[in-house]
Amino acid sequence: MxxxxxxxxxxxxxxxxxxxxxxxxxxxxxxxxxxxxxxxxxxxxxxxxxxxxxxxxxxxxxxxxxxxxxxxxxxxxxxxxxxxxxxxxxxxxxxxxxxxxxxxxxxxxxxxxxxxxxxxxxxxxxxxxxxxxxxxxxxxxxxxxxxxxxxxxxxxxxxxxxxxxxxxxxxxxxxxxxxxxxxxxxxxxxxxxxxxxxxxxxxxxxxxxxxxxxxxxxxxxxxxxxxxxxxxxxxxxxxxxxxxxxxxxxxxxxxELQPTVNEWLEVVLRHTEYHREFYTEGHYAAIRFRKHLLWYVSGFPGSRALRNEISQVNSMAEVRERLLRYAESLPGELRRYGDPHEFAKTGEYDPKNEMDRDHDRGVEHYEES
Ligand SMILES: Cc1cc2nc3c(=O)[nH]c(=O)nc-3n(C[C@H](O)[C@H](O)[C@H](O)COP(=O)(O)O)c2cc1C
Incomplete structure (x- = not known):
């Protein structure tokens, strides 16, 4: 339906x-x-x-x-x-x-x-x-x-x-x-x-x-x-x-199949490409992409450590480089964790589940006179 x-x-x-x-x-x-x-x-x-x-x-x-x-x-x-x-x-x-x-x-x-x-x-x-x-x-x-x-x-x-x-x-x-x-x-x-x-x-x-x-x-x-x-x-x-x-x-x-590391990388790189085309290659583009990266890495091993690194990226070239390096560290056929509760048992977490109110909104967009 x-x-x-x-x-x-x-x-x-x-x-x-x-x-x-x-x-x-x-x-x-x-x-x-x-x-x-x-x-x-x-x-x-x-x-x-x-x-x-x-x-x-x-x-x-x-x-x-x-x-x-x-x-x-x-x-x-x-x-x-x-x-x-x-x-x-x-x-x-x-x-x-x-x-x-x-x-x-x-x-x-x-x-x-x-x-x-x-x-x-x-x-x-x-x-x-x-x-x-x-x-x-x-x-x-x-x-x-x-x-x-x-x-x-x-x-x-x-x-x-x-x-x-x-x-x-x-x-x-x-x-x-x-x-x-x-x-x-x-x-x-x-x-x-x-x-x-x-x-x-x-x-x-x-x-x-x-x-x-x-x-x-x-x-x-x-x-x-x-x-x-x-x-x-x-x-x-x-x-x-x-x-x-x-x-x-x-x-x-x-x-219910989760993407493998290889499938994941292909889509995330495609997203970075569309993002670069739209916002151009600069600091602003990288800052806007950080939150996507934080969400994307969730569900794979080692994502907690990677998050700290990601929150510092300053260019889209750096984003690509981090993504490739991270993906290379994992077996290409490994599937992402689907169940957030199972994932939580690994000691990792998914930041989107912790969102609330003003934190999750681009409220700066709502400028009114
Ligand atoms: C980052 C973020 C931005 C949102 N922006 C909007 C928005 O612009 N318009 C809207 O109607 N709802 C917005 N929402 C609310 C969601 O559309 C949805 O109603 C809410 O998150 C509940 O669905 P969920 O439990 O599946 O997340 C936003 C939610 C999040 C997390």
Whole structure:
């Protein structure tokens, strides 16, 4: 089912395994790697509607589409209907061509929430619907929404928000199965995602709205769990793809095989090449690549020691050299550890499992005046 194409309005999405918009991560080079490994739809990093009239270097880098990208989504957040509508309009006037726009109603970052954006919107289901409606009226591409279960555990608005969004015409509904006050270590509430989908389906009547589950999808097993427990049509991958773009291939082709050292090296070097093409060969490019390296080396022996070295790399040439040296120290047919718990028993750890709140976000992108 996840391997089936679906329509978002006029847009054909090749499969239901999507790459989430990931601040500081889902740039042109990383999206390309994920697309090559099967991701059905990928997004540029979240934009601020209020920040759209202003341009800076980061915005230029964010709002970019690679020549090889088959389809592309953008994501934006805005506190009010008129702000979102204007931001969406400005986006459509830029050179970048995007095929669909998602409205972020889930971001927990203090700076965003303090401005009434991101997850603050789910406090007010009616407002959520109005923001969506105004955005749909402003642009011609399919508009979708990504929400949390509610602002707090005690105030879960998921059913009301889903019903409002569907009535206002969302083409797709992505539910992250946590509230804003949850940390990443809190479990995903599959039953509440399901409640949201049911409310959405009953508001949709005959109209098909795509339901996408999000949260803790780290491999084939957790992807199946999301589908079985929520009845979603598709899934959105977030931390599960950090250092692990193979996850798309595993889920779409129904296998649990981890890459061997040789397969791993081939993809990581390809990523470094795309990264160098996009950011050019310099200190800035290397710094931006460091976090990918930290995630990529996880799952192989000796990664803890390597991490210290990696956090010092200053050029993409140095990145390549470290990667080759490390790969040479391991048998080429050795497979990466799949199970993070098994991996943890080796005394190693995976940094992406320790992320929370502001640490994991490129919040510097959300500059607003
Ligand atoms: C580094 C990072 C950046 C993120 N950036 C965004 C973003 O720009 N837009 C968004 O809707 N969610 C963003 N998220 C949230 C994820 O899309 C997702 O909802 C959340 O991580 C839960 O999924 P997971 O448990 O599979 O990681 C981000 C998460 C991480 C870890």
């Amino acid at each position: 996840l391997n089936t194409a679906f329509q978002l309005g006029n847009l054909k999405v090749p499969n239901g395994v999507l790459l989430a918009p990931l601040a500081g991560v889902s740039d042109v080079p990383f999206r390309r790697v994920c697309q090559e490994l099967g991701a059905g739809l990928t997004y540029i990093e979240m934009l601020s509607a209020a920040g759209m009239p202003h341009n800076n270097r980061k915005a230029g880098e964010l709002i970019a589409r690679g020549a090889a990208e088959p389809i592309l989504g953008a994501q934006m957040t805005g506190a009010k209907p008129e702000i979102m509508a204007l931001g969406a309009k400005i986006l459509m006037e830029k050179d970048l061509v995007v095929d669909t726009l998602d409205i972020n109603m889930g971001c927990p970052v203090k700076k965003i929430v303090g401005r009434g954006c991101g997850s603050a919107i789910v406090k007010d289901p009616k407002l959520a619907g109005e923001i969506l409606q105004a955005t749909r009226e402003a642009i011609d591409i399919p508009v979708t929404t990504k929400i949390r279960l509610g602002f707090t555990k005690m105030n879960q608005t998921v059913e009301e928000v889903c019903a409002e969004l569907v009535s206002a015409g969302t083409e797709m509904l992505v539910i992250h199965g946590r509230t804003r006050d949850c940390g990443y270590s809190d479990p995903v509430q599959y039953d509440r995602i399901k409640d949201g989908f049911e409310a959405a389906r009953s508001a949709a009547g005959e109209r098909k709205v795509h339901m996408i589950g999000n949260g803790n999808v780290f491999d084939l097993k957790t992807a199946r769990e999301m589908v079985d427990k929520t009845g979603c049509d598709g899934i959105m991958i977030s931390r599960g793809c950090l250092g692990n773009p193979w996850i798309f291939d595993q889920i779409l082709n129904d296998h």
